[in-house]
Amino acid sequence: MRMPQLLFGLLMGFGATAGLAADAPISLHPENGHYFLWCNRPTILVTSGEHYGSVLNLDFDYRRYLDELKRRGLNHTRTFSGTYREIPSSFGIADNSLAPHPNRFACPWLRSDKPGYFDGGNKFDLTKWDPAYFERLKDFLACAKQAGVVVELNLFCPMYDDDLWKACPMNAANNVNGIGNCRREEVYALKHQDLTDVQLAVTRKIVEEVRDFDNLYFEVCNEPYFGGVELSWQHRIADAIVEAERTQPARHLISMNIANGRAKVENPHAAVSIFNFHYCNPPDTVDMNYGLNKVIGENETGFRGSDDAIYRTEGWMFMLAGGGLYNNLDYSFTPSHPDGTLEGYSSPGGGSAALRSQLQVLKSFVESFDFIHMTPARDIVRKTEPGLRSRAMMKQGEAYAIYVHVPLPGKPDNIKQLESARQHARLTLELPAGNYSLEWIRPTDGQIAGRDKCRHAGGELTLESPEFAVDLALRVLREKE
8 A cells, every 4th residue: 555655645745635625625515404515516415335445454455445335326335443353253244344344444543563453463552643544534535536435434343242342452451551440331431541541642643643534523422322332432532633733724523422322412512513314214303303403414323124225215215315424334335345246145234336336316305405495394294195204394385395205014924025116196286386397216226207297276186106116216306387
């Protein structure tokens, strides 16, 4: 990696960032804080991304990975900083990118000259930084920028079990500093000042190193609702990000991961602009937190089987509920298949080239509207037959984005049967008077399944859909008189 990175630095004006600072960092859109502004354009983030090891796993070819996201028209990814890692047995994930092979793990801290790291190699020195790691991190961000991809840089993650704590550089057994002599439930609890100091220092260092990139935001901690992570500690890390950027010309957004499923955010930290959730099926958490006027995201899905329809419908429902960010956890990306071509895997979720193309359809559909000026519209769809689930957004009196799908159990055993069943839908909408053009769109490939025009006197309007399987989208635009 070193020679290509050095060449890249020279081409860019050295430091790998000189040519990247022209744009302000991705921010909340000033006219609608539920969405982003990036490169002076209204932006939503939609992706099907790898399991967060792009940087910390030295065997992961992130250029091929980012090329695939660009090829599919997707614009987001998550990556973990390296303060946490997994092991091959973690969570039943095949060829897990968060579980690097021995001596192929990169993290912010420098290896010492003392052997004894848990899977081989030398222990870490938590007072020294690894220049090669930060070179790799910045090259990854630069490549992501070129691919049009915004990076969620996740700083920390809880230790889900004792085996993961045994692998962590912050465990006293793995560093020469004697720091981290505690239970895994106390790592992120402000109970050990030396450990907290290390965490604050690495936060400040990472923020300083990536300050010139506009295509990233920071997430404080992945799934802090596990493993004893205290809210006061999360707020302290958020404060450290703010402090580290206080003298910088640009500020990056900060995200907090709130819950699996749904929860109402109470007393949010003033510096947090993105509230991320996992496994949002149905997407009720968007309704519960829409009043925050901040981005509500679903930055991880999975554990519902491997079929594309599961995660396609989940993404469409979440984004049309008013979400601003959707990231399917895509297990077809691995160190041995960085272009997302692994098939027949046994991991607990989904992901495929086909799904990525389907999510591109979702992204394009939302972007076809003036979505910055749209709001969720739960009352627009008055009735669906036969018993479909629906979500809708609207720009009142002008444009309506509607999505319907057949009910899918949490982990359906009969998904192939559902996918092969053909049906028609009858939708009853509440629309003001006007002339409307209608387009029915297939979420699987973006093709127009049917077009129509109608003159409506106002009130309820019943529409008959073309034939479809599983799901269907509808674009309704009011024509000028």
